[in-house]
Amino acid sequence: MTLSDLETVTAIEATAYPHPWTRGNFSDSLEAGYHCWVVECGGVTAGYTVVMIAAGEAHLLNLTVGGPMQRQGVGRELLNFVLKLARDYGAQRMLLEVRPSNTAARALYASAGFSEIAVRRDYYPSGAGREDAILLERVLH
Numbered sequence: 001m002t003l004s005d006l007e008t009v010t011a012i013e014a015t016a017y018p019h020p021w022t023r024g025n026f027s028d029s030l031e032a033g034y035h036c037w038v039v040e041c042g043g044v045t046a047g048y049t050v051v052m053i054a055a056g057e058a059h060l061l062n063l064t065v066g067g068p069m070q071r072q073g074v075g076r077e078l079l080n081f082v083l084k085l086a087r088d089y090g091a092q093r094m095l096l097e098v099r100p101s102n103t104a105a106r107a108l109y110a111s112a113g114f115s116e117i118a119v120r121r122d123y124y125p126s127g128a129g130r131e132d133a134i135l136l137e138r139v140l141h
């Protein structure tokens with residue numbers, strides 16, 4: 001991902017989440033040196049991911065597949081890609097937060113070997129107020 005991707009990335013982001021990341025969230029991630037990747041299918045951006053890797057720990061901050069490209073294996077490919085990336089950069093585990101209501105993402109992470117290790121109360125903004133986050137961990141070997 002580079003700055004030139006951000007128009008497309010933020011357009012996908014806006015359709016994928018009720019509370020999307022802003023352009024600034026992505027440009028800050030690029031500037032901070034986080035690992036930011038887009039996946040293209042036939043020259044079209046299908047999805048993207050942002051992962052922070054530091055001190056032996058990888059934190060998956062964003063993993064998104066655009067609506068028309070969902071359910072075709074792209075999310076699983078992206079996840080496998082970042083798991084390998086994290087291992088290559090010496091991380092011993094990957095952490096991420098997910099909304100309890102996000103059944104698609106939870107199914108993906110469970111099938112990739114993530115387990116629930118904590119609940120962060122009132123972590124996300126949601127329509128009426130706040131929603132908890134489930135903290136997931138995948139040990140990397």
Ligand SMILES: CC(C)(COP(=O)(O)OP(=O)(O)OC[C@H]1O[C@@H](n2cnc3c(N)ncnc32)[C@H](O)[C@@H]1OP(=O)(O)O)[C@@H](O)C(=O)NCCC(=O)NCCS
Pocket residue numbers: 016017063064065066069070071072073074075076077097098099102103104105107108109111
């Ligand atoms: C979650 C997300 C990344 C999955 O990407 P995807 O490319 O559609 O997923 P894949 O086709 O690779 O499917 C992988 C697995 O995810 C699960 N899954 C994906 N979509 C699902 C759905 N709508 N319902 C239930 N399970 C689903 C299944 O376990 C699936 O495996 P299977 O096809 O063998 O059943 C995608 O739906 C997305 O971007 N959603 C919006 C943003 C988001 O919620 N990101 C995660 C934030 S933590």
